[in-house]
Amino acid sequence: xxxxxxxxxxxxxxxxxxxxxxxxxxxxxxxxxxxxxxxxxxxxxxxxxxxxxxxxxxxxxxxxxxxxxxxxxxxxxxxxxxxxxxxxxxxxxxxxxxxxxxxxxxxxxxxxxx
Amino acid sequence: xxxxxxxxxxxxxxxxxxxxxxxxxxxxxxxxxxxxxxxxxxxxxxxxxxxxxxxxxxxxxxxxxxxxxxxxxxxxxxxxxxxxxxxxxxxxxxxxxxxxxxxxxxxxxxxxxxx
Numbered sequence: 001x002x003x004x005x006x007x008x009x010x011x012x013x014x015x016x017x018x019x020x021x022x023x024x025x026x027x028x029x030x031x032x033x034x035x036x037x038x039x040x041x042x043x044x045x046x047x048x049x050x051x052x053x054x055x056x057x058x059x060x061x062x063x064x065x066x067x068x069x070x071x072x073x074x075x076x077x078x079x080x081x082x083x084x085x086x087x088x089x090x091x092x093x094x095x096x097x098x099x100x101x102x103x104x105x106x107x108x109x110x111x112x113x114x
Numbered sequence: 115x116x117x118x119x120x121x122x123x124x125x126x127x128x129x130x131x132x133x134x135x136x137x138x139x140x141x142x143x144x145x146x147x148x149x150x151x152x153x154x155x156x157x158x159x160x161x162x163x164x165x166x167x168x169x170x171x172x173x174x175x176x177x178x179x180x181x182x183x184x185x186x187x188x189x190x191x192x193x194x195x196x197x198x199x200x201x202x203x204x205x206x207x208x209x210x211x212x213x214x215x216x217x218x219x220x221x222x223x224x225x226x227x228x229x
Binding site for chain 1: 148
């Protein structure tokens with residue numbers, strides 16, 4: 001069973017389109033994250049949610065809107081896609097409030113904007 | 115804010131040679147440190163972590179890392195690498211923000227093991 005699953009794995013789309021990436025975790029964690037990995041492999045947090053509540057929004061453009069219908073899901077919707085949005089997006093989850101528990105990552109969604 | 119520096123962007127080694135991947139972090143009162151590995155076209159997997167206690171931590175596949183507070187380092191080592199260790203390695207520190215925590219990553223070190 002996949003612990004953190006993201007769909008789709010690959011996404012190619014044109015500039016200006018709107019797209020969504022879905023994420024689900026079956027680990028019983030109450031915190032979920034979105035990280036972005038750029039073309040140079042640099043990983044940076046975008047958002048974190050705890051029990052469906054937005055906790056961290058790391059100065060991400062408001063074209064990016066995360067939605068958490070329940071604590072097992074955290075979807076990422078992106079409006080008006082731009083070339084610079086091309087990256088690999090990773091969903092992750094962990095237990096909350098504990099710097100000592102590991103974050104489990106999904107396999108990533110490679111977004112290519114053309 | 116925390117920061118993590120991985121001094122080497124690429125490390126090529128021959129199979130069965132020892133390797134050290136360097137990581138330094140910005141100092142803090144308490145710190146939790148992690149090494150993650152990313153195999154080609156895959157997500158990140160936790161390799162090992164330091165939370166407290168013994169400063170030497172080990173993974174199940176032969177890697178170890180030592181927390182050195184005075185040098186603010188958490189270097190990753192393996193005495194003898196295999197071809198299958200070829201991957202990108204990320205050092206990370208946990209930072210608490212707004213009551214939630216996040217991982218702050220270094221820029222990664224690409225380890226290439228050659229036959």
